Amino acid sequence: MxxxxxxxxxxxxxxxxxxxxxxxxxxxxxxxxxxxxxxxxxxxxxxxxxxxxxxxxxxxxxxxxxxxxxxxxxxxxxxxxxxxxxxxxxxxxxxxxxxxxxxxxxxxxxxxxxxxxxxxxxxxxxxxxxxxxxxxxxxxxxxxxxxxxALYCGCCGSDNKSVDGGHRRVCLNSDCQREHFPRTDPAVIMLVEYQPETGPALCLLAEHHRTPEHMFSTLAGFVDPGESLEEAVTREVFEEAGIKVSNVRYIDSQPWPFPNSLMIGFIAQAQNLDLCLEEEELRSAEWFTAEQLTDFNDWGDDGEGPKLPRKESIARLLIDLWCEKQLALTV
Ligand SMILES: [Zn+2]
Missing domain, CATH: 3.90.79 (Nucleoside Triphosphate Pyrophosphohydrolase)
Structure with a gap:
C-alpha cells in the first residue's frame, strides 16, 4: 500500500x-x-x-x-x-x-x-x-x-562532535571515541476490534488525558526493550483497557517527529468486551460501531460532540480503514 x-x-x-x-x-x-x-x-x-x-x-x-x-x-x-x-x-x-x-x-x-x-x-x-x-x-x-x-557522550560525558552532516556524533575523548547515531523510538498504535456473534463489529476508542476532551482515538504505547511489536500491542491493550487481544495485524507506519517516534499501526482482535481502564492514561473508553463513528466530528470542529483524531495521523487512518471495511460489509 x-x-x-x-x-x-x-x-x-x-x-x-x-x-x-x-x-x-x-x-x-x-x-x-x-x-x-x-x-x-x-x-x-x-x-x-x-x-x-x-x-x-x-x-x-x-x-x-x-x-x-x-x-x-x-x-x-x-x-x-x-x-x-x-x-x-x-x-x-x-x-x-x-x-x-x-x-x-x-x-x-x-x-x-x-x-x-x-x-x-x-x-x-x-x-x-x-x-x-x-x-x-x-x-x-x-x-x-x-x-x-546528544551533545555529550552517553558513556563518558565528554563533548560529542557532529559529523556526516549531522547524522553521526563522535565523542571527542580520545580514550572513548564512541560513535552515536540518531535515535527513533518505536511506538505501537492499535485499533482493537470485537466481533460479536450477532450484530455489527465494534471498535475500541479512548479519550486520553493528553488530548482534548471528547476526542476519541486508538490506544498506543512505546515498545519496551526486549519486546516484539506484537507483544507490545498485546501488553499495551491489556494494561490500558484490560482487553486480551489476538490476531495482531500490521497495517501501516508513520514517522512522528514529536519528538522522534515511529508509529507502527496494527489492528487486533479483542477476546473480551469488559473494560478495565488504566485511569492514569485514559479518561474514558468505549466500544463503537462503524455507523456510530460516521456521526463523529473531525478534529478541530466546534461543538461538544465526540471527535475523531487529526486526518494526518495514523490513528485516523486505522479508524477510517476499519470503518470503510465494516460499512462495505453492511451494504
Ligand atoms: Zn565518550
Whole structure:
C-alpha cells in the first residue's frame, strides 16, 4: 500500500553515502543552489504563508526582497548544518538557531529586514506545508532534536562532535571515541476490534488525558526493550483497557517527529468486551460501531460532540480503514 500519511513519502534522496564525504558536503554547503531551512525551538521560519527556503543565488537576484544577506550567510557559516538530502543535484540543509535566546533571535529577525517573516510552530504550520515539505521538515525536526539531546557522550560525558552532516556524533575523548547515531523510538498504535456473534463489529476508542476532551482515538504505547511489536500491542491493550487481544495485524507506519517516534499501526482482535481502564492514561473508553463513528466530528470542529483524531495521523487512518471495511460489509 502506498503510504500517503503526513510525514511519509520523503521526496529527497537521503544520499547517505555522499554525506560521509566531507569535501562533497562542504561544496554543497556553500553551493549557490543549495536549499536551507531555519529552525528555532520547535518552529521553522516562514515567509508569509510559505516555509522560507534560503538559496544563496537569491543574493544575485535583484528581484528578491532580502536586503541583508550577511545576516543569513553568517549563521550558515557558524552552524553545524544538518544535511537532509538531495533533489536532483540540489542539497537541502537545516540550520538550527535554537542556541539563540529570545532576544537574540528577535534581533536576528529584525536584521533580516524582510516583511512577514516569522517562526511558526511546526505542528501548527502543517496546513501551510505541501506533503513533501511536511516530510522534509519532520525529518529535519527529528534530527535536530537528536542533535540537541546528544551533545555529550552517553558513556563518558565528554563533548560529542557532529559529523556526516549531522547524522553521526563522535565523542571527542580520545580514550572513548564512541560513535552515536540518531535515535527513533518505536511506538505501537492499535485499533482493537470485537466481533460479536450477532450484530455489527465494534471498535475500541479512548479519550486520553493528553488530548482534548471528547476526542476519541486508538490506544498506543512505546515498545519496551526486549519486546516484539506484537507483544507490545498485546501488553499495551491489556494494561490500558484490560482487553486480551489476538490476531495482531500490521497495517501501516508513520514517522512522528514529536519528538522522534515511529508509529507502527496494527489492528487486533479483542477476546473480551469488559473494560478495565488504566485511569492514569485514559479518561474514558468505549466500544463503537462503524455507523456510530460516521456521526463523529473531525478534529478541530466546534461543538461538544465526540471527535475523531487529526486526518494526518495514523490513528485516523486505522479508524477510517476499519470503518470503510465494516460499512462495505453492511451494504
Ligand atoms: Zn565518550
Amino acid at each position: 502506498e503510504n500517503e500519511l503526513t510525514f511519509c513519502q520523503m521526496s529527497l534522496d537521503r544520499s547517505s553515502t555522499l554525506r560521509k564525504n566531507s569535501a562533497w558536503l562542504q561544496d554543497k554547503i556553500v553551493n549557490e543552489d543549495s536549499r536551507h531551512y531555519f529552525f528555532w525551538r520547535g518552529k521553522f521560519l516562514f515567509l508569509d504563508q510559505e516555509v522560507f527556503i534560503f538559496v544563496r543565488k537569491m543574493a544575485n537576484d535583484a528581484t528578491n526582497n532580502i536586503s541583508n544577506m550577511d545576516t543569513i550567510t553568517d549563521v550558515l557559516t557558524d552552524s553545524d548544518l544538518i544535511f537532509l538530502g538531495t533533489s536532483d543535484t540540489k542539497a537541502h540543509f537545516a540550520c538550527d538557531l535554537s542556541n539563540m535566546n529570545e532576544e537574540v533571535i528577535a534581533k536576528w529577525l529584525d536584521n533580516l529586514a524582510i516583511d512577514n517573516i516569522k517562526f511558526i510552530d511546526f505542528r501548527r504550520s502543517l496546513s501551510l506545508l505541501t506533503h513533501q515539505q511536511g516530510a522534509i521538515l519532520s525529518y529535519a525536526k527529528a534530527l535536530i532534536h537528536w542533535q540537541q539531546s
